[in-house]
Amino acid sequence: MDLPLLTNWALTHPWPASAITAVAVLVLVGTAWLVTTTVRSWTWPPMPVIVASAGALVCTAYTADTSWRFAEHHLGMRNTTERLIMFAAAEVALLACALMARSNKTATATRTAAGTAGVPGVLVWVITGVQVIPAYSESGIVGGTVRAIIGPVMAGLLWHLAMGLEIRVARPDALSTGLPAMIGRELRERLLSYLGLATRDRTAEQITRDRASARAVRLASRTRLRPWGRNRLAAAVARSGAALDPEQRDRLMQELAARRSATELSTIPVASPWQAPAPAEVTVERVPEAPDEVYPALPAPVPAPPNTVPATARLLPFVCRRSIRQPAPVFAAAGAPTRTTVHAQVPLPDEQQVPVPEVPDEEEPEGDRDIPDPDPLIARARAEFGTEVPGVGRLKATYRIGQARAQRIRDALAEGST
Known part of the structure; x- marks a missing residue:
């Protein structure tokens, strides 16, 4: 179709021409968007x-x-x-x-x-x-x-x-x-080793010093040197820098000592690898026994105090009184009975006899009053405990008696044991 005819048709039919134009534009835009998206989504190589x-x-x-x-x-x-x-x-x-x-x-x-x-x-x-x-x-x-x-x-x-x-x-x-890469790496390593460049992290100056040290060791290990050999040895030592570098000098001396004494390797005795190793000998050293320690003598036991109460004195019953609680901190023994007070009656001359009023024990159980003297439980306790002196609490629990009577029995057992 010619362009003038297409233009005349578009002018005579505006609506169909507009619709066709819009569809063509949409198709072009969609195609361009699709191509752009596809190209952007590609993963391009480096x-x-x-x-x-x-x-x-x-x-x-x-x-x-x-x-x-x-x-x-x-x-x-x-x-x-x-x-x-x-x-x-x-x-x-x-x-x-x-x-x-x-x-x-x-x-x-x-x-x-x-x-x-x-x-x-x-x-x-x-x-x-x-x-x-x-x-x-x-x-x-x-x-x-x-x-x-x-x-x-x-x-x-x-x-x-x-x-x-x-x-x-x-x-x-x-x-x-x-295979070619492995062969190439092996040949490269062997060539570097042959040229003395196998050791990494060395500068050109250090490589020159190491080669001069090796040349000096080779010349110094000979027994006889001609003038040209001595000149080469001096030049090699100067190039090695052994006179200024202590580490290089120590290395040079160690290599020279190893080369000169290399013939001694044939005479050094070594263990055969085909024989089983001999068991190691275990030496047991006898440790002298320590003498018995001499402990210091224990001090002599303190003798019991003499009985200051005459045998004819009449003892009053024990009185146990509880102490008044103080606001001070209470420890493990808080609330326990206080120290027992012993009242003894000593006979006086006739003109000095003064009657002593008896203080009733309010806390003493009724079973402990009017106890005959001597108390029959003393003999029983001696038979049961022997020379052992039990505590007051144990006597109270065993015979179900009061504090005063248990204390009296304990004092009798303690006096008999001494």
């Missing part, structure tokens, strides 16, 4: 991986040009259709192996290892090596070298970086577990 992939694609296309010419000149593919289908077989296989190698490396990656590419990783380098042949066949030595390096070699290296760089960025300390 920028180094994208650049390496782009470079690998360009180098693969450079290799494809060489394969196109090689198929026509050396493989006899004159038909354009046949050549178009067949010439890029190696490039497609290289791309497929690179993608599969990346998948294997991602699947086998761990926290401490970067994973291995497996068989597809090996095939990438095999295909790269085969594609070098067409480059030299088409362009000779000079042109073939350029075609080989820029084409298959760079394509293989960039595909290798594209499939392994992302894992190395995520875990820089991860090591590859592939």
Whole structure:
């Protein structure tokens, strides 16, 4: 439909034209929103991986040009259709192996290892090596070298970086577990060890000092030195810095002593590892017995005081009175009866006889009054307790008597035991 006719139709039919325009605008806006959302939701790989992939694609296309010419000149593919289908077989296989190698490396990656590419990783380098042949066949030595390096070699290296760089960025300390990587690490370590660079965290000056110390030890261990040898020894000692650094000097002396006495190793007796170790001898030392400790003699027992009360005196009954409670703190013995008071009646001459009034004991039980003298319970208590002098509480509980009578029995037992 021509534009003038479409314009005339829109002018003659405004409502259908407006509806169609609105629907077209909505479709365009929805499509743009959908495309923007989809692009934003993609998880893009790191920028180094994208650049390496782009470079690998360009180098693969450079290799494809060489394969196109090689198929026509050396493989006899004159038909354009046949050549178009067949010439890029190696490039497609290289791309497929690179993608599969990346998948294997991602699947086998761990926290401490970067994973291995497996068989597809090996095939990438095999295909790269085969594609070098067409480059030299088409362009000779000079042109073939350029075609080989820029084409298959760079394509293989960039595909290798594209499939392994992302894992190395995520875990820089991860090591590859592939066979070529292991062989390369082993050869690198051996080369560094041979060059004396295996010890880490050493400056170039320290490496020079260590090498000079080793040279000085080697020259000083010889029995005879010619003038040129003595000059080399002096120069090695000066370079080692042993005169100014005590630690370097001690190390130099230890190494020299070990080298000079190395022949003594053949005469040092050592235990055979094929024999069972002999049991260790246990020596028991007899400890002299300590003499019996001489304890100081115990002091002589204090004799009992003499009985100052005459035998003819009549003893009054014991009176137990309770002390008045004070506002002071009450301890464990609070509330117990006070000290028993003994009232003795001493006979006086006839002219001095004074009658002593008897004080009734209000707290004494009725069973303790009018007790004959001597008390029959004294003999019973002596028979039961022997020389033991029980307490007043025990006597009260055993014979169910009062305080005064129990105290009297206890005093009798105590007097008899002495």
